[in-house]
Amino acid sequence: MHILIIGAGGMVGRKLAGTLGRSGSLDGHRITRMTLADIATPPVPPGVVAPVEALAVDISESGGAQALAAYRADVIFHLAAIVSGEAERNFELGYRVNLDGTRGLLEAIRREGMRETYVPRFVFSSSIAVYGSPFPDPIPDDYVLAPLTSYGVQKAISELLLADYSRRGFVDGIGIRLPTIVIRPGAPNAAASGFFSGILREPLAGQRAVLPVEETVKHWLASPRSAVRFLIHAATLDTSSLGVRRTLTMPGLAATVADQIDALRRVAGPEAAELIDRRRDEVIEGIVAGWPKSFTPERATQLGFTAETSVDELIEVYLAEDAPGASRGD
Amino acid sequence: MHILIIGAGGMVGRKLAGTLGRSGSLDGHRITRMTLADIATPPVPPGVVAPVEALAVDISESGGAQALAAYRADVIFHLAAIVSGEAERNFELGYRVNLDGTRGLLEAIRREGMRETYVPRFVFSSSIAVYGSPFPDPIPDDYVLAPLTSYGVQKAISELLLADYSRRGFVDGIGIRLPTIVIRPGAPNAAASGFFSGILREPLAGQRAVLPVEETVKHWLASPRSAVRFLIHAATLDTSSLGVRRTLTMPGLAATVADQIDALRRVAGPEAAELIDRRRDEVIEGIVAGWPKSFTPERATQLGFTAETSVDELIEVYLAEDAPGASRGD
Numbered sequence: 001m002h003i004l005i006i007g008a009g010g011m012v013g014r015k016l017a018g019t020l021g022r023s024g025s026l027d028g029h030r031i032t033r034m035t036l037a038d039i040a041t042p043p044v045p046p047g048v049v050a051p052v053e054a055l056a057v058d059i060s061e062s063g064g065a066q067a068l069a070a071y072r073a074d075v076i077f078h079l080a081a082i083v084s085g086e087a088e089r090n091f092e093l094g095y096r097v098n099l100d101g102t103r104g105l106l107e108a109i110r111r112e113g114m115r116e117t118y119v120p121r122f123v124f125s126s127s128i129a130v131y132g133s134p135f136p137d138p139i140p141d142d143y144v145l146a147p148l149t150s151y152g153v154q155k156a157i158s159e160l161l162l163a164d165y166s167r168r169g170f171v172d173g174i175g176i177r178l179p180t181i182v183i184r185p186g187a188p189n190a191a192a193s194g195f196f197s198g199i200l201r202e203p204l205a206g207q208r209a210v211l212p213v214e215e216t217v218k219h220w221l222a223s224p225r226s227a228v229r230f231l232i233h234a235a236t237l238d239t240s241s242l243g244v245r246r247t248l249t250m251p252g253l254a255a256t257v258a259d260q261i262d263a264l265r266r267v268a269g270p271e272a273a274e275l276i277d278r279r280r281d282e283v284i285e286g287i288v289a290g291w292p293k294s295f296t297p298e299r300a301t302q303l304g305f306t307a308e309t310s311v312d313e314l315i316e317v318y319l320a321e322d323a324p325g326a327s328r329g330d
Numbered sequence: 331m332h333i334l335i336i337g338a339g340g341m342v343g344r345k346l347a348g349t350l351g352r353s354g355s356l357d358g359h360r361i362t363r364m365t366l367a368d369i370a371t372p373p374v375p376p377g378v379v380a381p382v383e384a385l386a387v388d389i390s391e392s393g394g395a396q397a398l399a400a401y402r403a404d405v406i407f408h409l410a411a412i413v414s415g416e417a418e419r420n421f422e423l424g425y426r427v428n429l430d431g432t433r434g435l436l437e438a439i440r441r442e443g444m445r446e447t448y449v450p451r452f453v454f455s456s457s458i459a460v461y462g463s464p465f466p467d468p469i470p471d472d473y474v475l476a477p478l479t480s481y482g483v484q485k486a487i488s489e490l491l492l493a494d495y496s497r498r499g500f501v502d503g504i505g506i507r508l509p510t511i512v513i514r515p516g517a518p519n520a521a522a523s524g525f526f527s528g529i530l531r532e533p534l535a536g537q538r539a540v541l542p543v544e545e546t547v548k549h550w551l552a553s554p555r556s557a558v559r560f561l562i563h564a565a566t567l568d569t570s571s572l573g574v575r576r577t578l579t580m581p582g583l584a585a586t587v588a589d590q591i592d593a594l595r596r597v598a599g600p601e602a603a604e605l606i607d608r609r610r611d612e613v614i615e616g617i618v619a620g621w622p623k624s625f626t627p628e629r630a631t632q633l634g635f636t637a638e639t640s641v642d643e644l645i646e647v648y649l650a651e652d653a654p655g656a657s658r659g660d
């Protein structure tokens with residue numbers, strides 16, 4: 001089985017490549033070849049047993065998608081994206097990568113299939129950013145997608161394309177709407193959602209963190225480990241029951257900031273919680289107010305997707321897998 | 331006020347051009363210029379008082395959209411489309427016109443605005459084909475778009491683009507999801523929905539018509555006159571309350587085929603209803619089964635959109651405006 005990961009240099013992509021590469025198999029099939037692609041050559045994770053090749057490809061450039069489709073991989077994970085804040089700042093770049101890049105991949109696969117039958121499993125990482133307020137809490141599976149950012153629009157459009165290309169038999173597509181990933185490893189970043197990870201990650205390392213919103217703010221979270229499990233489950237499940245609704249909201253944990261701080265106290269002691277500086281930021285508060293708080297992800301749950309159920313677990317996953325020095329940090 | 335109608339040679343476009351051109355004003359503003367564009371030079375409707383120019387432009391060809399944006403019209407009606415059946419048969423053509431064509435127009439307007447401020451009202455004709463079964467009956471305004479055709483996908487994507495370009499301030503966009511238009515004037519066409527008009531139009535002209543589905547089939551209908559009224563209302567209403575949900579499901583009439591036949595009997599006598607040949611067609615039955623039956627178009631209703639409430643009215647509109655020889659047939 002040949003696996004292609006596009007966006008393999010990113011946070012989720014590295015972890016997926018490490019998990020698959022070390023296990024050497026997917027759903028009982030031996031991985032005979034693994035191709036890791038990103039805009040710059042992505043790292044090959046340590047301990048990988050499958051034969052790996054890493055390459056630099058820009059999916060938004062002419063020829064990039066065709067080159068990737070020509071590999072005729074059995075399973076393609078498409079994780080490459082310009083993230084939310086950047087897509088909002090740079091309108092053209094966001095559309096070029098998140099819309100044209102995804103469409104280019106689907107179209108290149110269709111054309112590859114015109115040459116000789118080719119219908120790969122195509123796993124697309126969408127986002128709960130496809131939802132925008134006003135909405136009910138929780139949001140049901142059949143609620144309208146009304147994104148409040150260009151990134152969310154680009155993901156929602158990609159979902160529609162994935163559905164149509166799948167209905168027409170050009171790919172065997174499945175999209176998964178990832179919750180916000182907490183605790184995101186690495187340095188703090190400028191994303192508006194960054195504090196959801198920061199208020200745990202920094203205090204766990206004995207450092208101060210800023211909380212820009214009120215403690216009552218509730219959001220939908222899952223760990224990086226869950227993200228990887230979702231992707232692997234999506235790559236292997238029977239898609240025949242999906243119909244045209246090819247993208248599923250993933251399960252997650254609806255936690256308030258107060259829930260997060262309570263868990264931090266339980267795991268790392270009250271002094272850790274005191275490292276959080278409350279400094280309200282109206283811009284961030286405004287953005288976060290438009291974000292989903294919770295879901296009833298019935299379809300995904302019925303199909304066997306599962307996630308963490310407490311912030312304590314999110315912290316445990318981080319300490320075990322993703323914190324600096326953790327045994328399996330990719 | 332300068333008005334641009336793209337797709338002005340089509341069924342709805344001609345009627346809109348005639349209505350606006352004869353009235354000479356829109357919302358109290360005198361129409362100082364009217365530009366009618368279509369892939370072939372569209373006809374100038376009779377009786378038009380506003381200065382009119384008709385031109386051939388292919389919106390899917392490079393330069394086509396730019397040429398239209400360069401007119402800097404105050405109000406743009408974008409009606410050009412490859413219809414459902416054709417977009418299903420010709421995958422590439424549908425995407426080129428219905429997706430790339432619409433995106434090209436929005437993008438050309440954005441670029442025109444980079445040269446010098448330009449934020450026209452942009453009225454986009456979407457379709458209830460953005461909905462696909464399973465769905466509740468009636469379908470509420472916040473129900474997920476899950477199209478079952480490439481045409482529906484292209485319309486749903488265009489709605490998302492319209493929302494994002496409007497949110498970013500590049501256009502003042504509004505989309506309206508038209509019901510199936512009944513009675514569509516002219517010759518029978520090959521559309522799967524054709525019989526909804528045919529079983530009325532042909533018997534009213536003393537000709538036989540084929541009914542390919544059961545009489546219990548229910549669908550969402552409005553007249554060509556309502557379509558034109560929706561467009562004009564959309565061109566003039568205050569869009570500030572729309573938020574990112576820029577496209578509205580239009581009001582219509584939920585009528586069964588039996589309702590249609592009853593109305594035909596009332597208006598044209600029992601002998602008219604006997605001109606309908608019942609010949610079930612499983613392919614058409616399958617397609618129609620995935621179509622919406624009715625809606626609760628609350629947002630549009632609150633904004634003042636109204637439509638017919640009986641099939642009798644649909645027939646009266648046809649006889650008054652659209653039938654061969656009617657006084658205002660465009």
Ligand SMILES: NC(=O)c1ccc[n+]([C@@H]2O[C@H](COP(=O)([O-])OP(=O)(O)OC[C@H]3O[C@@H](n4cnc5c(N)ncnc54)[C@H](O)[C@@H]3O)[C@@H](O)[C@H]2O)c1
Pocket residue numbers: 006007008009010011012013037038039040057058059060061078079080081082083097101125126127128177178179180181182
């Ligand atoms: N992390 C989250 O909380 C979260 C939540 C929802 C959805 N997602 C989605 O999951 C996916 C992975 O997320 P992540 O957190 O790993 O993001 P990331 O930013 O860490 O990784 C994205 C990768 O895509 C690559 N990329 C960007 N443009 C490219 C191009 N033109 N060609 C090739 N590669 C390109 C980047 O170099 C980067 O390595 C993304 O699609 C993201 O939108 C993430």
Ligand SMILES: NC(=O)c1ccc[n+]([C@@H]2O[C@H](COP(=O)([O-])OP(=O)(O)OC[C@H]3O[C@@H](n4cnc5c(N)ncnc54)[C@H](O)[C@@H]3O)[C@@H](O)[C@H]2O)c1
Pocket residue numbers: 336337338339340341342343367368369370387388389390391408409410411412413427431455456457458507508509510511
């Ligand atoms: N009639 C209906 O029942 C109905 C229902 C829902 C939505 N709509 C939508 O309303 C709009 C008008 O519908 P209609 O019934 O008048 O359709 P129509 O087919 O009669 O008119 C569409 C027009 O678009 C033009 N066109 C196609 N490709 C073009 C291109 N590349 N460049 C320029 N022009 C091009 C065609 O030449 C045609 O004149 C369409 O967008 C349609 O999708 C119609």
